[in-house]
Amino acid sequence: MMREILDIIVENTRRRGSPVPIPERAATGWADGLNIPFGGDTVIYTGLLYQMIPYLNSFVSLLERVEGRGFSPLVLKTGKVFGKLFNLTGIIRVSKEEQMKQLEIVRNIAKLLMKAGISFGYLYGEEMYSGALLHDLGLERDFEKHAVKVYRTLKERGVKKIITIDPHTTNVMRSVYPKYMEFDLEVQSYLELLPEVRGSVKEDVVIHDSCIYARLENVIEQPRSLLSSAGFRIIEPKRSRDMTFCCGGPVESLFPSLSGKIARLRADELRKYGEKVVVMCPICLASLSRAGLKVEDISSCLARSLEGKDF
Structure with a gap:
């Protein structure tokens, strides 16, 4: 079953920018009404991880149901094929309440930074997952390709400093990316910036x-x-x-x-x-x-x- 899960994670990250596909509104809706400018020298980089949690929970629940059953590899292989043909957000169901809980967390982080007088932009729909899970699972070739793609997007938008909001994104962008490429962007967690x-x-x-x-x-x-x-x-x-x-x-x-x-x-x-x-x-x-x-x-x-x- 492990190989099938890895294939699904790689395929989703390659095609849709995150290991578990999420709708764009579920990724960027936290910024509604905050008037955060697009791009800039300094950007908040959510890495999509908080927004992904309801979908990840649903995916884990699915895995729990099939784990240990003889047909699980077939189910997951089918999931990989469907992932190539369709957007799996139509299969992985989450409640509106769970979506809103996670969006509120990201929104709170942005508002804390704003209240502290820290200016930043946001890449909105251009922001991608950091690729941390690919690295953690030993998928180094796929991780490197994705990391380079993330870095190029940031450079094209003139970003010089990244404000991260979770430990996985912080670590992979600050300490892991430089091992795979010439990475010249400053990375700080919001917890390190807030007064x-x-x-x-x-x-x-x-x-x-x-x-x-x-x-x-x-x-x-x-x-x-x-x-x-x-x-x-x-x-x-x-x-x-x-x-x-x-x-x-x-x-x-x-x-x-x-x-x-x-x-x-x-x-x-x-x-x-x-x-x-x-x-x-x-x-x-x-x-x-x-x-x-x-x-x-x-x-x-x-x-x-x-x-x-x-x-």
């Missing part, structure tokens, strides 16, 4: 560090500083910071049942420390939510702390 958020929330939150941010990009203190300045009291689990524990997400596309087991282990661990867990990664958000944990993205926490303050 302190003067909020007034008085809540306890259990923090779950992203493996990618903490271990590969040294983004550890920034989210804590932001949460503290917004009024949150941070509860540190035993396995946190660069010793954080995986959410199970990285293997969900190939081994959904194993992914679920890892997510439930982490969810059970975090639940011992408090009722509300804050994450800073869309994959962690999806995996731990599927495991039944009450999870909130850090951007939602920061935005909520500013309610009523011209936000």
Whole structure:
């Protein structure tokens, strides 16, 4: 079954710019009414990951249903063929509510940057997925082709600096792209750019560090500083910071049942420390939510702390 899944991921990324196809409105609708200019020296680069989560959840659910059954390779081979002929968004169904939840997260991030006085543009429909999953799965030739395509689009639009919004996009563009090409663009996560958020929330939150941010990009203190300045009291689990524990997400596309087991282990661990867990990664958000944990993205926490303050 693994080969068939890899083929679907590669085919979708090659033809539609993301491993799981999503409609353009579902990708760019978060920017409605924000009057963000097209392109420019500095752009926010969503990498489509938050927007992709409802479709990824649906795809994982499909894989769970066919995993371990004798006909699963045939089903997935058929999916690959259909992916060449049709837009699979007509097959992978998601609710409007789930779409809007993810778009609101991206919108909050943009509004936090704007409130901090940080100017940026956006590529709208020209933005593509970073290709992180291709790299993670060892599909190096396909990853390199896609990465070069992303880079060329950015250069053609005159982009010099990228503001990323998730750990996977941050890591792959800042630390991995330069290994495959001459990459001369500055990359920073929004968590590294935002100043302190003067909020007034008085809540306890259990923090779950992203493996990618903490271990590969040294983004550890920034989210804590932001949460503290917004009024949150941070509860540190035993396995946190660069010793954080995986959410199970990285293997969900190939081994959904194993992914679920890892997510439930982490969810059970975090639940011992408090009722509300804050994450800073869309994959962690999806995996731990599927495991039944009450999870909130850090951007939602920061935005909520500013309610009523011209936000």
